[in-house]
Amino acid sequence: MLTPVVDDDGAPFWEYAAQGELRIQACAEPGCGELRFPPRPCCPHCHSFDSEWRRMSGKGRVWSYVVPHPPLLPDYAAQAPYNVIVVELADAPRIRLVGNLVSGPDAALNSVAQERIRIGAKVQVVFTDGAGLPRWVLERP
Incomplete structure (x- = not known):
């Protein structure tokens, strides 16, 4: 990681x-x-x-995303294909954070199928236990 x-x-x-x-x-x-x-x-x-x-509320929307092929970071190669999303915060629309869309806080980076990712989808921040890395889950899975 x-x-x-x-x-x-x-x-x-x-x-x-x-x-x-x-x-x-x-x-x-x-x-x-x-x-x-x-x-x-x-x-x-x-x-x-x-x-x-x-x-912050931790709510936002997917502003953009990419699925890198091949994986650009060697530490993530085993989880490919994985997504990288840019999230626009709901309570601070000029602030955008980069992270991953996952099915839950401790889920693998490839836990959400690519075809489920949509620009504008509402997301909520979650945190991986111990790592403190912000990740995102769909508000309505």
Whole structure:
């Protein structure tokens, strides 16, 4: 299993994910509050260095997807073919996260048939036990 490369700015994202929470960095400057992903030290809107981590609903929709052939990552070769989806968050439409559409939190990456993936499908975030990697399940399987 691949593990994320964690930097100082993104460390809180992974700490919350390990606890089963999807949080996105937001500007803490009064009057701004813009969400930003990927995490970074400075708000691109008001240039404040103050930030906080806001809990998201974890709901979203499939914005795009791909099924790589052959698998691009050797650590995932045994699970091919697998999907990679881009999810637009329902409560932050300008924020998009990359992950996999799976049948359940601990399911294999190839647990959802390719023909079931649709642009615009509603999804909900789930987390793999211990790994803290956000994954996605269909809201109505």
